[in-house]
Amino acid sequence: MKTLFLVRHAKSSRGDPTLPDRERPLDDRGRRDAPSMGKRLAKRDVKPELIVSSPALRALTTAQLVADEIGYARGDIVVDDRLYASSASNLLAVIRALDKKLDRVMLFGHNPEFTDLAHRLSSEIIDMPTCAVAEFRFDTKAWSDVGDVEPANAMLEGPKR
Template structure:
């Protein structure tokens, strides 16, 4: 069984310093509250990722770190991948297909529109990932290379404003 978590970064500041590079945009207060909130929800479900892979953009990495802390995953063990910053769904699938098959539960933290696109491709039930949404896909397979070809056995979507 392979479980893939797609996590869209928490709410980021769009109106801050116009001279600030996009990669450096910080989370808003809401984003700083939502990320640990989603982490606590994942912890209650017993989520223990083998790998957290994040975009290097500040808003994604801060989201990943907040979630990691609630899951007893050392923030310094989070790996970053530039391809998660600017990518298309096919490039995300390439990253997933390249994962070590020894890993069972992997969390990717990144951005729309690529995360929306991939989530919808994996399950037509998902049409949009709000900020700080977590889409969980469980696949009855032993290889990450099957993701995108095999249908998920189970799909869950959670996000901060969901009751």
Template sequence: MKVLFLVRHAQSSWDDAMLSDRDRPLTDKGKRDAVKMGKRLAERDVVVDMILSSPAKRALATAGAIARKLDFKRKNIVQDERLYAGEVDELLQVIQALDDKQSRVMLAGHNPALSELVRRLSGKSTNMPTCAVAELRFDMKSWSKIGKSKLEKLVLKYS
């Protein structure tokens, strides 16, 4: 069984027009929502083997807040540039290249790519709001088959 958690970053601030898109921080609400989502996942006994994040400040902060609640060391979060502005095909390449020793992987990134990825993998159209988590379960042994075989279960969680 392979379990993929797709996390859209929490609400980010547009207050400082001088900041680059990559450097936009979370709002106070975004910080609270990320902690709340991490707590909800922890209460469900979610365990992840790996967390990959976009290098954007808001995605890393969301991944970090969730990681803390899941007892996953923040220093072990892997940044992947392809999750920042990646298209769906790039995201699929990231997933398909994962080490098969990892069974439960979390990706923290951005819309519209994450919503489109959920649609492509599940056949269900959805728009992931900020700090939403999609849990996708696949009955297979290799990540390389993701996107080529049937999804077993989709669960959407909203903060």
């Protein structure tokens, strides 16, 4: 069984229009939502073996805040440029290339590509608000099967406000 978590970054600030897109930080709501979501995941005993994040500050900060709550070392977060300004197809290629020894992987990134991929994997998911987590369980031994096999289970969890 392979479990994939797609996590859209928490709410970001647009307060400084001079900042490049990659450097936009989380706003106050985002700084509250990310640890809160991490605590909710920790209560469900979510323990990814690998966390991969977009290099954008808002995504990486979200990953770090969630990691703190679920007991995943910040230094072990892998930053991958392919998760920034990507497409659902490119994200799927990243997932399919994951080491089959890994069973639980969490990716942090952006819309619209995260919603597009989530919807592609499960037609029931039509939108991922900021800091939402889409969880997919695949009855397979290889990540290369993701996208070809229907998930055995899919769920979306949004932030509580």
